[in-house]
Amino acid sequence: MDGMLALTIVCVIFAIGDYISDKTHAIVPVLLFASVSFLILFWTGLVPTSLFTDAGLMAISNMMTGIFIVNMGTLLDFKQFVAQWKTVVLGLAIVIVGGILMFFVARPILGNNYAVALVGPITGGWVSAVVVNDAIRALGSPDNLKLVGVLATIIVAVQGIIGYPLASAFLRGEANRLVKGYKDGSIKWEKSTADDNASVDAGKKKKRLIPALPEKYQTPFILLAKVCLVSLLSFKLAALTNGQVHRYVLCLILGVIAHEIGFIEHDIMKKANTYGIGLIICMVSILVFLTAVTPQDVLSLLPVVLGAFVIGLLSMFVIAVIVGKIFHFSWQMACGITCSCLFGFPGTFVVSTEVAKTIGKTDDEVQMITDNILPKMLVAGFVCLTITSVLITGVFVNYLVA
Numbered sequence: 001m002d003g004m005l006a007l008t009i010v011c012v013i014f015a016i017g018d019y020i021s022d023k024t025h026a027i028v029p030v031l032l033f034a035s036v037s038f039l040i041l042f043w044t045g046l047v048p049t050s051l052f053t054d055a056g057l058m059a060i061s062n063m064m065t066g067i068f069i070v071n072m073g074t075l076l077d078f079k080q081f082v083a084q085w086k087t088v089v090l091g092l093a094i095v096i097v098g099g100i101l102m103f104f105v106a107r108p109i110l111g112n113n114y115a116v117a118l119v120g121p122i123t124g125g126w127v128s129a130v131v132v133n134d135a136i137r138a139l140g141s142p143d144n145l146k147l148v149g150v151l152a153t154i155i156v157a158v159q160g161i162i163g164y165p166l167a168s169a170f171l172r173g174e175a176n177r178l179v180k181g182y183k184d185g186s187i188k189w190e191k192s193t194a195d196d197n198a199s200v201d202a203g204k205k206k207k208r209l210i211p212a213l214p215e216k217y218q219t220p221f222i223l224l225a226k227v228c229l230v231s232l233l234s235f236k237l238a239a240l241t242n243g244q245v246h247r248y249v250l251c252l253i254l255g256v257i258a259h260e261i262g263f264i265e266h267d268i269m270k271k272a273n274t275y276g277i278g279l280i281i282c283m284v285s286i287l288v289f290l291t292a293v294t295p296q297d298v299l300s301l302l303p304v305v306l307g308a309f310v311i312g313l314l315s316m317f318v319i320a321v322i323v324g325k326i327f328h329f330s331w332q333m334a335c336g337i338t339c340s341c342l343f344g345f346p347g348t349f350v351v352s353t354e355v356a357k358t359i360g361k362t363d364d365e366v367q368m369i370t371d372n373i374l375p376k377m378l379v380a381g382f383v384c385l386t387i388t389s390v391l392i393t394g395v396f397v398n399y400l401v402a
Helices: 003-023 030-044 058-073 078-083 085-110 112-123 126-138 143-184 220-240 247-260 275-292 295-326 331-342 347-359 363-399
Strands: none
Touching: 003 030, 003 275, 030 143, 030 275, 058 126, 058 220, 058 247, 058 275, 078 085, 078 363, 085 112, 085 295, 085 331, 085 363, 112 126, 112 143, 112 295, 112 331, 112 363, 126 143, 126 247, 126 275, 126 363, 143 275, 143 295, 143 331, 143 347, 143 363, 220 247, 247 363, 295 331, 331 363, 347 363
């Protein structure tokens, strides 16, 4: 297919998906719409399965994913994490201990490779699926791992549909508990500061080891060069470990460090005006596994997907309730925090504010619910989905068997 036509088709699919995601408040996420659309196009023969290669996107997908994960590292706000340290500990326990539990429960039921593939995507998101699929490609994309990559893609495509209703139900329960306690005086209003409610503070001036570049030098060329240098260092360090530490894990870690010392700016991809095309290229690195999938393959995976979500969510809920009790979280709040693994920001913001407006009958009640729920959900989304799931996926992919 003509390269320009192929690229246009890919971009139009994502554009329509973005519109639908906005109209449905992300209940139908972009990745779900794109996955279904591309499967239909491939199965009907309307576009060739070489679409992504023809569009020229596969050639740089691995490099762009590394750059994108470095960018994720610049989004972390340590001040906010300190203020919500109990939520941080709970999020770490949900992903790490819950992930280990779901692996050992799923392994004898679904098989080793499917168990590996479900841990990262269920505890995290599309980046974890990228790590799984990248590991499969590194093993030479053997036939026995083809559906493993597809499983990871399907999980991240549909997790929002499962996560939003569950999160809403748990947070409604928590909101009702808060209102009742607020009225009878048994629950205090945990008033949040502006810092607590900000997902990430992009504008704060903070002393760094390396002073910020003057504004006139923060050009797309210079910004991209800096983030590429961090990605390159991550890839080279990963090579020195012979793949024992995944390159994308190092991209995240070095992205955090480079931002904290002042070498790269907050949300540097957006500052360089490359976020949109970068995200499309990263998404394609997941969707490429759909090119070799048949309708029969998808049907055969449905019981596995169902089993993956049942085992994964129950494992995380058990850990969340146990650890949450230690830190005085209600079971509703602990389970709501668990659901943040399935969608992250901005979904954590949307569902929290919508629940507060629905349950709260007065302005004070709405604000009280928001102040008690929103900071926890925002921090949990970053801890679970952005940080820990990438790290744990980087460990588990070493157990894939070709």
